[in-house]
Structure formats: structure tokens, C-alpha cells
Amino acid sequence: MSSRFVDRAVIHVAAGNGGNGCASVHREKFKPLGGPDGGNGGHGGDVVLVVDPGVHTLLDFHFRPHATAGNGKQGRGSNRNGSAGESLELKVPDGTVVLTEDGEVLADLVGAGTRFVAARGGRGGLGNAALASRARKAPGFALLGEPGDARDLVLELRSVADVGLLGYPSAGKSSLISVLSAAKPKIADYPFTTLMPNLGVVSAGETVFTVADVPGLIPGASQGRGLGLDFLRHIERCAVLVHVVDCATFEPGRDPVSDVDALEDELARYTPALGGDLAAKPRVVVLNKVDVPDAADLAELVRADLTARGLRVFEVSTVAHRGLRELSFALAEIVERHRAEQPPPTPAKVVLTPKAVDDGGFSVLPDPDDPDGFVVTGARPERWVRQTNFGNDEAVGYLADRLNRLGVEEELARQGARPGSPVTIGGVTFDWEPSTPGVVGMLAGRGGDPRLEQSDRVSAAERKEARRRRREG
Structure with a gap:
């Protein structure tokens, strides 16, 4: 079976779950x-994408789209922590x-060894030894491990080539x-011979650059017609685009200028x-096949028109090897x-954005499904709910x-x-019962808390008794 070129794949990644803590x-x-x-409990393993120069296609993901990392192990007694789950690296x-799935770009992986954490493993839950404090000397519970991330991602390959051949x-x-170059692509005289991009390495003096061809680019490609839309992404990184025009075609209604116009129109429509x-x-x-006499005459005829548009024009023949040296050095x-013109590469920097002073890390909003309810969102409260054993x-x-x-x-x-109001945090809904004195005071109204009123009465009596003693003394 011949190998297949796959440059787009949808994968389903699931990181490992964190192990539960031990009580x-x-x-x-x-x-x-x-x-x-x-x-x-041990942390769950990550799913990581790693650039490998030995991999040239996304074929493996086409046949094996599901990737799951290892789960963390549960903690045990005698202060034994659970082992971390094994991370999974995908080349x-x-x-x-x-x-x-909505088309938002998460990462652009260029360069051998570049890594991207596609799904992060869940944290392991703390055991009761780690939860002990002066206020809670012997906790009879432990925290649950968090579930790992799970999501669907789209992988698209955009060839890293300096020159893109269009036609x-x-x-x-x-x-x-x-x-x-030394590339040996399949060649024949019928449409859509090339079903995958071909890459070649070209040496021109001291300059070495890569060339890629985009197969089957025809009018309507940017709207999904033919094969062009599938491969237009491979020219996004190119430094220069080369229009390869067949000057010896016998197809009616075709000529070099109209071919260039049609290709330019497709490029303008592609985002x-x-x-x-x-x-x-x-x-x-590139006006190709000028070894054919009629093609050479046509190339000479349209050269001035294309040059007037500001385009550099080269007449070549791949059969007779004419014009190739001039073309390679120009490219x-x-x-x-x-x-x-490219900026020098700089090491990746971690940008730390300080939180606002009054940012408590959560927000409280009315529940759209319950007029009496509230929804609490935020990384910390939602994580705490996931870690809680409600039994x-x-x-x-x-x-x-x-x-x-x-x-x-x-x-x-x-x-x-109010007491009894339904409150939802992280998908868990419970009836709210205030427990702190300050909140009870807020609910009773300013100065309306009976404990505060009793405290005020005691203070007044003490002041009255102190005045009586001073008069008597």
C-alpha cells in the first residue's frame, strides 16, 4: 500500500486525571x-505536541485520532504520595x-523540538496529612484529584518552504x-497528477532554500473547488510565490496572462x-515549456505585458534545462x-500580568435559569468544588x-x-446558608444583628457602673 499524505487531522486529546488524596x-x-x-495523589499526565524533523505528515493522527495520557495514582497511608501519571508526547x-474547532489558532509549531501542551493533567488531591493545621489537627477527609483537560483540536500542516510554486x-x-532540486515527484501529462505538496531543496551559490508546489490550483479553489483550497495553506509561510505558466497548452480559452489573472484572483480571495x-x-x-516553438513565440508575445505589471518574468524549459540557473539565483x-528583513529570533518570554488589587479571583452573577439563584465562577472556587467529596x-x-x-x-x-438561595459553583448547586458573623450582620441590616445590640447594651451598663464608682470614690 502506498503512503498517504495527510495535512489536516482532528484529534481528541485527554490528559490524565489527578489521583485522590488519602485520609x-x-x-x-x-x-x-x-x-x-x-x-x-499524583498529578495526571499531560498531552504534549512536539515537532519532530523526521515526521512529514499527519497520517498517524488520521488513523489514531484519540490520545490519552496516564492518570495519577491515589495517595496512601504512611505519608506515601501517589505516583504521577505518564505524560504522552505526540510527534x-x-x-x-x-x-x-472554531478556527482559533492556539499554537504555530515551527522548529525542531518546539512543544505545546495540548491538554494539561489534573492536579492530585491533598491527603489529610497536608490538610492538618492548628485549627484542624486530625482531618478526617482528603481532597479529590482534579480531572484532566479533554478537548478536540484541529491540526493543519503548513509547509515551511521559502518558495511556493503555483499554477x-x-x-x-x-x-x-x-x-x-533533487526531489523526484510523480510526473505525468494529465490533470491532478500531484495529490500532495512536493518539497525540494535548491542550492544557488551560497544560498540554500526550499521549494514547494501547490497542487491543483484552479479557478474556484478558494471557495472549495478542486484540490486548491486543501493546499493553499502551504504557501502561507513562503517568501516568494512563483506563477508557473504552461505556454504550450492547447486548452481553449487559456493563455499565460489569463492564467496569471485567475491565480491572482484565487490568492486575493484566500484568507x-x-x-x-x-x-x-x-x-x-515562469513561462514554461519554451522548448516548443509555438510556446516560445507566445512567451515572447506576453512577456512585455507581464513585465509592465511589475512582475519578473523568466522563460524556462525543464526538458532542455533552459533558464533554470537565472531563475534559481533570482529566487x-x-x-x-x-x-x-526578518527580526532576529528571541527566546520565548513568559509574560506575567499582575492581578488587580481588588480581584478576588471569582465573580457572582444571577442565575439565568433561576430568578432566586446565583452562579459563582472562578478558577479557584470551581477547582475547590471539584476536589470536594460531598459525602x-x-x-x-x-x-x-x-x-x-x-x-x-x-x-x-x-x-x-438570602438563606436558602440556590447557589451553583462548578456545576454543583446547593442551598446557601450563611455561617460567618459578618455576613449574618449584613443580612440583619446595619446595627440590626441581636448579638451586636446585646453587645451595645453590655457596654452601656459597664460605662454607667464606672461613672457611679467614680462619684462614690
Whole structure:
């Protein structure tokens, strides 16, 4: 079976889940209750995409689209932490672009060894030994491990080539790349011979550059006609585009100028996913097959018209090897100029954006499905809910303490929540019961808390008694 070229694949990645923490109490002879000793759960493994120069197609993902990393192990007693889940590395070709299903670009993987974490593993839950404190000396619970990320991603390969060859089927692109480089593409005289991009390496003096041809580009390709739309992405990174025109075609209604116009129209209609403007790239026109007398005459006839448009024109023959040296050195000059204009590579930087002083890390909004309810969102409260074992009352109380310290109760009261109001956090809904004195005071109205009123009465009585003693003394 012949190998297949696949430059687009949809994959389903699932990182490993974190292991649960362990709730354990140390026991030995004469020490039946030696304190908590439950270990932490291990973190789940990541799913990572890694650029490998030895991989040239996304074929493996076409047949095996599901990728799952290992789960973290549960913690155990005697302070034994669970082992971390094994991460999964997926090898991808140089030039792979990672997108969401909606087309948002997440990563552009260029350069051997470039890595992208496609799905991050879940955190392991803390054991009761790590949860012990002066206020809670012997926790009878542990935190659950978090689930790992799971999502669908689109992988698209955009060839890393300096020169892109464009042209109608059978215009001679494959023949041109075979004589300019050592590439040996399949060549025949019928439409759509090339069903995958061919890449070749060209040496012109001291300059070495890569050339790729885009198969089957015909009018309507940018709207999905033919094969062109599938492969237009391969020219997004090119420094220069070369129109390869067949001057010896016998197809009615075809001539070099109309061919160039049709190809330019398709390029103008195509929107690169990586941004930029294809129309701004330098253009070169290759009038091919001038070894045929009629083709040579036609090339001479249209050369002035194309040159007047600001296009550099070269007459070549891949059969007779005419004009190839001039073409290769001209392309090398453009590529060198493009490389010189690129900013020098800089090491990746981590940008830390400080949070606002009043950013509590959560928000409280009215529940759109319940006029009396509220929805709490935020990374921390949602993570805490996922880590809570709601079958353990002590664990639920620990969750309530964490939410109180974060300020969730106070914000709920400020927005009008009343005892019994349904509150949803991370998909879990419960009836809210305020537990902190400050929040109770807010609900009773300023100065309306009976405990505050009682405190005021006691203070007044003490002041009255102090005045009486001073008079008597």
C-alpha cells in the first residue's frame, strides 16, 4: 500500500486525571491515634505536541485520532504520595498549526523540538496529612484529584518552504521542482497528477532554500473547488510565490496572462489563518515549456505585458534545462532579502500580568435559569468544588471555610442572596446558608444583628457602673 499524505487531522486529546488524596491515621502499638498520615495523589499526565524533523505528515493522527495520557495514582497511608501519571508526547511535522474547532489558532509549531501542551493533567488531591493545621489537627477527609483537560483540536500542516510554486494542473510545477532540486515527484501529462505538496531543496551559490508546489490550483479553489483550497495553506509561510505558466497548452480559452489573472484572483480571495496578506508577497512568473516553438513565440508575445505589471518574468524549459540557473539565483536573491528583513529570533518570554488589587479571583452573577439563584465562577472556587467529596461532612465544611476566606459569602450577601438561595459553583448547586458573623450582620441590616445590640447594651451598663464608682470614690 502506498503512503498517504495527510495535512489536516482532528484529534481528541485527554490528559490524565489527578489521583485522590488519602485520609489515613497513623496506628501502631501503644499509639492507636498517631495523627494523620495520608499522602497526596499524583498529578495526571499531560498531552504534549512536539515537532519532530523526521515526521512529514499527519497520517498517524488520521488513523489514531484519540490520545490519552496516564492518570495519577491515589495517595496512601504512611505519608506515601501517589505516583504521577505518564505524560504522552505526540510527534508532529515542522510547520504544524494547532487550532480549535472554531478556527482559533492556539499554537504555530515551527522548529525542531518546539512543544505545546495540548491538554494539561489534573492536579492530585491533598491527603489529610497536608490538610492538618492548628485549627484542624486530625482531618478526617482528603481532597479529590482534579480531572484532566479533554478537548478536540484541529491540526493543519503548513509547509515551511521559502518558495511556493503555483499554477494550473500540468503547468509543469512538478517537473520544475525536479530539475531545480533533487526531489523526484510523480510526473505525468494529465490533470491532478500531484495529490500532495512536493518539497525540494535548491542550492544557488551560497544560498540554500526550499521549494514547494501547490497542487491543483484552479479557478474556484478558494471557495472549495478542486484540490486548491486543501493546499493553499502551504504557501502561507513562503517568501516568494512563483506563477508557473504552461505556454504550450492547447486548452481553449487559456493563455499565460489569463492564467496569471485567475491565480491572482484565487490568492486575493484566500484568507490565511496565520494572518498576513498573500498579495504583499513578491511574485515571479515562469513561462514554461519554451522548448516548443509555438510556446516560445507566445512567451515572447506576453512577456512585455507581464513585465509592465511589475512582475519578473523568466522563460524556462525543464526538458532542455533552459533558464533554470537565472531563475534559481533570482529566487535566492529574493529569499535572502526576505530573511534579512526578518527580526532576529528571541527566546520565548513568559509574560506575567499582575492581578488587580481588588480581584478576588471569582465573580457572582444571577442565575439565568433561576430568578432566586446565583452562579459563582472562578478558577479557584470551581477547582475547590471539584476536589470536594460531598459525602463527607467535614470535607464540605472545609469547602465552606475556603469559600468564606475568599469572600464568596460576603459577595453573595451584598448581591441580595438570602438563606436558602440556590447557589451553583462548578456545576454543583446547593442551598446557601450563611455561617460567618459578618455576613449574618449584613443580612440583619446595619446595627440590626441581636448579638451586636446585646453587645451595645453590655457596654452601656459597664460605662454607667464606672461613672457611679467614680462619684462614690
